[in-house]
Amino acid sequence: MPNFKDGSVFHQLPTDSNFDTIHAPGQITPFSGIYKCQSCGFECASVKGHTLPPERGCANHHSQWKASSGVVSWRLVAAAIHVTANA
Ligand SMILES: [Zn+2]
Numbered sequence: 001m002p003n004f005k006d007g008s009v010f011h012q013l014p015t016d017s018n019f020d021t022i023h024a025p026g027q028i029t030p031f032s033g034i035y036k037c038q039s040c041g042f043e044c045a046s047v048k049g050h051t052l053p054p055e056r057g058c059a060n061h062h063s064q065w066k067a068s069s070g071v072v073s074w075r076l077v078a079a080a081i082h083v084t085a086n087a
Pocket residue numbers: 037038039040041042057058059061067070071072
């Protein structure tokens with residue numbers, strides 16, 4: 001999970017299904033925030049409208065990452081708030 005110092009800056013949304021959706025590598029990022037690889041736990045930041053990291057295998061995340069195999073799929077774990085309607 002993402003590291004943080006002050007938990008009071010996070011707003012938990014337990015029923016928001018946007019955090020349940022699984023995204024394919026290279027797909028357009030639906031919400032700016034932190035995404036987690038469902039295979040190995042690697043996390044990345046991605047901006048709405050840009051593409052999620054395109055690598056299809058966990059070994060391509062980073063040379064120093066713990067996982068060396070697996071098929072990549074991304075899930076939103078922390079979303080940046082850009083509009084007050086989502087707050
Ligand atoms: Zn991975």
